[in-house]
């Protein structure tokens with residue numbers, strides 16, 4: 001098996017794997033928000049930035065290659081990820097204390113993981129449409145980080161309910177339905193797309209604040225621990241299925 005050096009540790013990889021896949025398959029966490037082992041990489045959040053042979057690259061799209069030296073846990077890389085996370089916070093309206101996703105939110109958990117203590121940048125305070133038209137699913141666009149996970153999940157659901165439209169600061173999540181409303185789309189509450197959002201932008205109604213503080217996903221475990229426990233097995237399963 002070919003190998004790369006990951007933070008000084010030699011790990012093997014399968015030809016065709018990206019750096020994040022090689023690391024996660026070895027239970028080594030690389031921070032990420034838009035990457036998910038079940039979907040093609042999107043490469044937008046850049047949280048998985050690592051140094052490969054001295055150059056910053058996105059680990060979710062950069063292929064692993066024999067002899068690479070990958071640095072993921074240096075202070076320089078942590079600072080880069082911290083600034084990117086702060087940008088995501090100020091670009092949307094992420095008011096954790098009042099958000100029903102608090103304690104279960106990957107962006108919030110990422111902030112804790114990276115030691116974020118302030119937003120650093122001025123807030124944008126965007127005003128984007130909230131869509132409460134669906135009987136079971138709420139879409140709060142102000143909390144969207146444009147990771148496209150719902151887009152990819154809905155594509156995999158065979159429905160294509162979601163898409164990103166516009167550019168830069170005007171980017172918006174749009175819904176494929178005659179009125180553009182979620183209630184007119186064919187999204188079902190059991191669709192994967194209704195449950196994949198890493199933040200509080202797509203939430204299932206009537207489930208808010210049900211889990212007590214102390215028992216929520218990230219109350220006792222870091223995002224790194226949760227990711228290695230939940231996502232690394234999904235990745236290994238995917239490769240096992242490929243071999244079968």
Ligand code: SF4
Nearest residue numbers: 144145147148150197
């Ligand atoms: S709604 Fe959620 S899953 Fe969809 S793009 Fe926005 S943050 Fe990502």
